Amino acid sequence: MRKIKFRAWDHFNKVFAASYDKINGSEISITFDGALIISGRDGYYDLEFKRYTIQQFTGLEDRNGKEIYEGDILQVLGAGKCPVVWDRYFFDLDNYDQYSMDNQFSAFYNLEPQEMTVIGNIFENPDLIPL
Numbered sequence: 001m002r003k004i005k006f007r008a009w010d011h012f013n014k015v016f017a018a019s020y021d022k023i024n025g026s027e028i029s030i031t032f033d034g035a036l037i038i039s040g041r042d043g044y045y046d047l048e049f050k051r052y053t054i055q056q057f058t059g060l061e062d063r064n065g066k067e068i069y070e071g072d073i074l075q076v077l078g079a080g081k082c083p084v085v086w087d088r089y090f091f092d093l094d095n096y097d098q099y100s101m102d103n104q105f106s107a108f109y110n111l112e113p114q115e116m117t118v119i120g121n122i123f124e125n126p127d128l129i130p131l
Helices: none
Strands: 006-010 015-018 021-023 026-030 036-040 043-045 052-061 067-069 072-076 080-086 091-093 116-121
Touching: 067 072, 067 116
Parallel strands: none
Antiparallel strands: 006 015, 006 052, 021 026, 026 036, 036 043, 052 067, 072 080, 072 116, 080 091
16 A cells, blocks of 8 residues: 655745645645644644645655655656646556557556656746656
C-alpha cells in the first residue's frame, strides 16, 4: 500500500510546504483529502485556495530515491522530459506517448525507478516543461 502524502506550493512565498511544515511562523497541515489548515497564534483558519496548489505523492521514487509528486518534471530514459500529471483516475506522464518510440506504455507506473530522475517541478522550473 502506498503512502498518502501531499505537498502544497505557496504561490505567494514561492516555496513548497509539506504536512506540518512552518511558513512565516504558522504550521501548515495537509489533510488526507488534500485540504490545507493553518494554525497560528490566533487559532486555526482556512487558507486562500488561490494562493496554494496541492500536489499528491505518486507512491513512486526516482533512481536517486527521491519521492515523485504530481507536478514534478522527470527525465525519462529514452523519452525526454515529462511532467507528472493527474489524469482523472491515475498519475501519468504528460508528453510520454509523444516521446516514446514504441508507444507501448500508457502510464509511468510501468517504468522502473532507474529509468526516471526528478529534474525539477512545474513551479520552480517552468523552463523544463516541454512545449
